[in-house]
Amino acid sequence: MLPRYLLLCLIFLIPASASYTNDGFTYDGFSSGMLRFDGVASISSRALMLTDGVAQSVGRAFFGGRFDSISSFSTTFVFVISPPYSDLGGHGLAFTVSATTDSLLGASPSQYMGIFNPENNGNVTNQLFAVELDTIQNPEFRDINSNHVGIDVNTLVSINSHPAGYYTPDGNFTDLLLISGKPMQVWVDYDDSSHQVNVSLAPYLEQKPQRPLLSNTINLTSVLPRSVYVGFASATSTVRSIHRIIGWSFNPNGEAKPLNYSVLSEIIQDVRRDAQSRSHVPKGVLIPVIIVSVFITTVVIVAIYVYMKKARQSGDWEIDCGSASFTYKDLAAATNSFSDKMLLGKGGFGKVYKGLLQTSKQNVAIKRVSPESKQGMKEFIAEITILGHLHHRNLVQLLGYCRNKSELLLVYDYMPNGSLDRVLHGRDKQTVGWVHRFNIIKGIAAGLCYLHEDWEKVVIHRDIKASNVLLDNEMNGRLGDFGLARLHNHGTDAHTTHLAGTWGYIAPELSRLGRATKATDVFAFGVFMLEVVCGRRPIQVNDSDGEPVLLTDWVVDAWESGSILNTVDPKLEDYLSEEAELVLKLGLLCSHSAQSARPCMRLVMQYLSKDVLLPDYQPSFLSLTSRDEEFGQHILSCPSVAATMTGLSGGR
Structure with a gap:
């Protein structure tokens, strides 16, 4: 079997299908020609095949020559992604501009797309710009569409992304x-000159859209x-796809030359024939395939037997979750067959309906997970079991669940006042007063303390934000949506190493290392507290220059300017200055x-209840890092329930 990473193979024969000048190059199909290959990348049927359908693989291909000067560059390429299933493929491909090809040899498959790995993802030393075509929704990026185009700089957390598609001449998407x-x-x-990056996508043989899909200002000379x-990078995970580049044109200092579509159309036909031939097994490997098939069949039969035995003991598809299961008939009746009139909201997972259980006459909220949600089953089970x-x-409170064929449904207590996000930032005129806001903050703090400290295991929520806080009939805040949550034993570390959460609430170390801890939950809760008091989102565009501003930076600036209370939501007229x-x-x-x-979170609760006084620190403390020499003298620690502030006394 071939190793995951092959040695770089440099081919310097330039065929008739490729042309290379000082103005760049054009590949109307590939055979051989000044390309650097890595991993499983190869050429097949005149197409550049980045991955060959093998799980957990990486494939990369770069133009063999280094460009010593690029300014206003332009590129265009035609690609085909062929998944084994019509609705599931991963993990996409990316066009990359990078300082070197050698630094990518340690890149990982799956969500790292053959570009980065858990250690270097997000490092400024990567010196890499990429446009990603992402085809699978990762649990660590819940709010990102699973079929999107993104612009990346040194990290796979896109600075801008958009669901895949294009704008027609009449402006419709x-x-x-x-x-x-x-x-x-x-x-x-x-x-x-303008540092403007435009990315467009369209079906093959369609003209380049007049309106780009993505447009961003990025000074690439600083990157x-x-x-x-x-070149290009691609990767697969357990779910595999074949990623092909059919044609490619690049100009380092101007507009890329057009591709020869008549040639590319012939190659596309060859690719389709190649895909069909891959479904036929050569006679030479027929016997080994039969032996392996018999073995797999035996394993499957045993697995089915074990499953059916367990099913007879515990009921069909029962999960040890402490909650009752509902029938699909009951939930359909509760929602008038999931009528649009009962719809409360929708998101990337599916839709949420209000329902009235016929037997108990209890109002409930029913989350109906969409079959198109690729991570639906995983999140579904995680939310039930936790x-x-x-x-x-x-x-x-989770009341129960239901599975009916491909339908996944969760049943919760109904929260009549909706999400806190809608109240804080919605279009309606509803305003939550200070008393309620302060109680909501203290309530969510208590809930997090229970998750981190008081339950039998440590639960890391990983997606604390205003839209995941729901309000009951008395305006008490309740934390929900545990689809990304992870748990582990007290005294041990979490095993999750995947970036999860919502941009603006993500702690710096989480974006660098992807490792979720109780401290990353605390970070998100800190941003949440500021959002509730200020009535501003974690990231908000500045009205004066259109630049995004972090809520934390905005509050610090106000504090340094003389009054931190100037950041309080103007709609709050009854707030207590001290609180x-x-x-x-x-x-x-x-x-x-x-x-x-x-x-x-235990100490946070003590601060909020005023059982422990918050230390008198200055804004300068917030700019210190764990690497600063003085940081040890100003550090806060919380090793136990009785932990207190140490060494932080007054301003400097």
């Missing part, structure tokens, strides 16, 4: 499914060195860039 197996074309244009390589055993007044200042400063402390500076 048309969706495209990247894993449809149909050829599509991408255009990437960078203007060095990339003067000399760069250009939330079904949790019981706290500030957590949304508001406490929450603002505690929010900044919880969202400190150094995780060791953040208090644990």
Whole structure:
């Protein structure tokens, strides 16, 4: 079997199908020609095949020559992604511009797309720009569409992304499914004078859309060195796909030359014939295949027998979650057959309906997980097994679940006042007063303390935000949505190493290492506290210059300018200055860039209840990091329930 990473193979024969000048190059199909290959990448049927359908593989291909100077570059390419299933493929491919090809040899498959790995993802030393075509929704990026195009700089957390598709001449948006197996074309244009990056996508043989899919201002001269390589990277996970580039044109200092579509159409036909031939087994391997098939069949039969035995003992598809299961008939009756009139909201997972159980006459909320949600089953089971055993007044209570064929449904207590996000940022005129806001903050703190400290295991929520806080009929806050949550034993570390959460609530160390801890939950809760008091989102565009501003930076700036209370939501006329200042400063402390500076949730509750006084620190403390020499003298620690502030006394 071939190793995962092959030695770089450099081919310098330039065929008739490729042309290379000082203005770049054009590949109207591939045979051989000045390309660097890595991993499983190869050429097949005149197409550049980045991955060959093998699980957990990486494939990369770069133009063999280094460009010593790129300014206003342009590229276009035609690609085809062929998945084994019509609705599931992973993990996509990316066009890359990078300082070197050697640094990518340690890249990982799956969600790292053959570009980065858990250690270097997010490092500025990567010196890499990429346009990703992502085809699988990762549990760590819940709010990102699973079929999207993104712009990446040194990290796979896209600075901008958009569901795959294109704008027609009349301005309407048309969706495209990247894993449809149909050829599509991408255009990437960078203007060095304006630092503008435009990315467009369209079906094969369609003209380049007048309106780009993505448009961002990025100064690539500050990201990339003067000399760069250009190419493609792709990866698979357990779910595998074949990623092909049919044609490619690149110009380092101007508009890329057009592709020869008559030639590319012939290659696309060859690719389709190649795909059909792959389904036929050569006679030479027929006997081994039969032996393996018999073995697999035996294993499957045994597995089915074990499953059926367990099913007879515990009921069909029962999960040890402490919650009752519902029938699909009962839930359909409760929602008038899932009528649109009963719809409460929808998201990437599916839809949520209000329901009235016919037997108990109890109002409930029913989350109906969409079959198109690729991570639906995993999140479904995670939410059942974790939330079904949790019981706290500030957590949304899971009442039960239902599985009917491909339908996945969760049943919760109904929260009549909806989400806190809608109340804080919605279009309606509803305003939550200070008393309720302060109680909501204290309630969610109590719920998190229960998850981190008081339950039999440690539960890391991983997606704390205003939209996941629901309000009951008395405006009490309840934390919900445990689809990303992970649990582990007390005294041990969490095993999750995947980035999860919502941009703006993600702790710095989480974006670098992807490792979720109680401290990353505390960071998100700190941002949440600021959002509740200020009435502003974690990231908000500045009205004066259109630049995004972090809520934490905005509050710190106001504090340094003389009054932190100037950041309080103008709609709050009844707030208590002492309490508001406490929450603002505690929010900044919880969202400190150094995780060791953040208090644990037990101490947070003591600060909010005023059982322990919040130390008198200055804004300068928030700029310190764990690497600063003075940091040890100003650190906050929380090793136990009785933990207190140490060494932080007054300003400097």
